[in-house]
Amino acid sequence: MKKRRGIREGNPVITFFLYALTAFLALVTVYPMYYVFILSISEPKAAAAMNVYWIPKGFSLDAYKALIGDSEMWRAYLNTILYVVCTTILMLITSVMVAYPLTYKGLKGRKYINMFLLIPMYFSGGMIPAFLLITKLGLYGHPLSQIIPACFSIWNIILVKAYLSSIPEGLREAAKIDGAGVFRILVDVYLPLSKPILAVLAVYTIVAVWNNWFSALIYLPKTDWQPLQLYLRRVLVEDTKQIQEVMGPEMAQEMVRKQMSGAQMKYAMIIFTTLPVLFAYPFFQKYFVKGVMLGSLKE
Amino acid sequence: MKGTKKVFIRKRSPSYKDKETLQLYLIMLPVFILIAIFAYGPMFGIVIAFQDYFPGASFFGEGVKWVGLKHFDTFIQGKYFGRLIRNTLVLSGLNLVFGFLSPIFFALLIDQIKNLKFKKFAQTASYMPYFISTVVVAAMVISFIDQDGIITKFLSAVLGFPNKNWRVEPSAFPITYTITNVWMNFGFGSILYISTISSIDPGLYEAAKIDGANRWHQCKYITLPGIKPIIAINLIMSIGSLLATNSDLILLLYTPSTYDVADVIGTYTYRLGIVSGEYSYTTAAGLFMSVIGFALTFAANKISNKLTGYGLW
Numbered sequence: 001m002k003k004r005r006g007i008r009e010g011n012p013v014i015t016f017f018l019y020a021l022t023a024f025l026a027l028v029t030v031y032p033m034y035y036v037f038i039l040s041i042s043e044p045k046a047a048a049a050m051n052v053y054w055i056p057k058g059f060s061l062d063a064y065k066a067l068i069g070d071s072e073m074w075r076a077y078l079n080t081i082l083y084v085v086c087t088t089i090l091m092l093i094t095s096v097m098v099a100y101p102l103t104y105k106g107l108k109g110r111k112y113i114n115m116f117l118l119i120p121m122y123f124s125g126g127m128i129p130a131f132l133l134i135t136k137l138g139l140y141g142h143p144l145s146q147i148i149p150a151c152f153s154i155w156n157i158i159l160v161k162a163y164l165s166s167i168p169e170g171l172r173e174a175a176k177i178d179g180a181g182v183f184r185i186l187v188d189v190y191l192p193l194s195k196p197i198l199a200v201l202a203v204y205t206i207v208a209v210w211n212n213w214f215s216a217l218i219y220l221p222k223t224d225w226q227p228l229q230l231y232l233r234r235v236l237v238e239d240t241k242q243i244q245e246v247m248g249p250e251m252a253q254e255m256v257r258k259q260m261s262g263a264q265m266k267y268a269m270i271i272f273t274t275l276p277v278l279f280a281y282p283f284f285q286k287y288f289v290k291g292v293m294l295g296s297l298k299e
Numbered sequence: 300m301k302g303t304k305k306v307f308i309r310k311r312s313p314s315y316k317d318k319e320t321l322q323l324y325l326i327m328l329p330v331f332i333l334i335a336i337f338a339y340g341p342m343f344g345i346v347i348a349f350q351d352y353f354p355g356a357s358f359f360g361e362g363v364k365w366v367g368l369k370h371f372d373t374f375i376q377g378k379y380f381g382r383l384i385r386n387t388l389v390l391s392g393l394n395l396v397f398g399f400l401s402p403i404f405f406a407l408l409i410d411q412i413k414n415l416k417f418k419k420f421a422q423t424a425s426y427m428p429y430f431i432s433t434v435v436v437a438a439m440v441i442s443f444i445d446q447d448g449i450i451t452k453f454l455s456a457v458l459g460f461p462n463k464n465w466r467v468e469p470s471a472f473p474i475t476y477t478i479t480n481v482w483m484n485f486g487f488g489s490i491l492y493i494s495t496i497s498s499i500d501p502g503l504y505e506a507a508k509i510d511g512a513n514r515w516h517q518c519k520y521i522t523l524p525g526i527k528p529i530i531a532i533n534l535i536m537s538i539g540s541l542l543a544t545n546s547d548l549i550l551l552l553y554t555p556s557t558y559d560v561a562d563v564i565g566t567y568t569y570r571l572g573i574v575s576g577e578y579s580y581t582t583a584a585g586l587f588m589s590v591i592g593f594a595l596t597f598a599a600n601k602i603s604n605k606l607t608g609y610g611l612w
Contacts, residue, residue: 125341
């Protein structure tokens, strides 16, 4: 019996078990978001009873209608978009600005530059000295406190440098013979070739800035410049801002009349603010995978 | 190579090389200034751990009150020191075991799935939590383990646990924290393992199969040795960050009723430093923890170099 096929393909019972386990894990990762989604679009009464599990009970967008009237959320949304756009663009620029010169093998002082870049990867001042520095620079409470300290990353510089170093030096020499200077070579030769790495960098930065809340918690005491995630923390986690305050008095009455629950409002808010990320993630994930690969090559 | 290039450039013009160097440095300069200010600046700020710093004072020079190791003494003898160390070790320890093993486990599992479509789907699904913000994840967890939340209801239906708000229950915190952390990171953490496994020569498996190796043998003698270097490096890094818990998530999940089991150095520093303004004391506490963390990385690297032959440096 044992030598029936010569090559063992594995016990089918175990194979089935492994497939079932994988399916279970996939369900566990996806279901929480799905659950939040179906509850947010269910009939308010069913949602209040919290007994919606697999398919939405009824259909109602009332929770979303109530949300749209929340001007503070829109402000936070815009703030986040502002931070994401500015930080990402600056991140690409700063990374290339250091990575490109380092591809010149004969650059004087390259050894010292590398040391200058490596030290902060192992040591940092910590939360409080960074906070005091921001305060001293007058950035406390200023929207730039979210952009400037986050607009460069030594890790990204090293990643881009590794990528640019793989571009054959012959290309640069050829451009040099044609009379191109340092800047021309950067713009006309290196930038067009570095699109793949810049895409990876952009995706990582967008996701990181979109999800960031801690630096805003520390540096932005007033709500007007706070990003979306900090707003969500106030409403969803801390409960310092009651979900009913989100809407005007009429909407609040409407909510009572329809017996809409606070939980449903919160779930609608989760979906509404995570939507951009959820839509982007199927496109983003391949860059994420690429980024992990590139990062590992550096080690 | 280097020599020939130099000659080539000198032929064109004697000052060409210098001009080029200058231009290259000019391109880098703005970013160097940023790095000097925002990466090196805070390092100098560490000196306030040895001072009685008050807001608005300068770090060096006139009027600085140097107090030596006073703040370190206060921290180590303070009543929260034991609690912080214990919580940090418990929460990081749990995370080291489960957070470190779950990606390896998932990668080995995914490797066994031969149906490509299903494999792709499971992998894509596993990355999703990584894209969702910590705040949203925390909000979901808090609502799920609240009274009448879906997890609370499930636990009370299946295991007969009481239907109550588990967020304020101290004994539940380490479990909640660990599961949430694993849920957020296992898929992303498995990417590197999965790709390394897929780069292992398929011929090895074929040969092993012909020799009668079963699934378990193949995993033990081919797959695991193949990912050993990555396991070693990840383990060193996890041990190095043993004292740097994910305070982001804790800060969102804990409540005053669970401080006793949830408070770690990051959250403590935030409450006492940023909120209450005890800058010198919290800087000292943070410095103490990072020094130990660095020593741990160093030791882990040394041990790994000895045992497996792989290390960070």
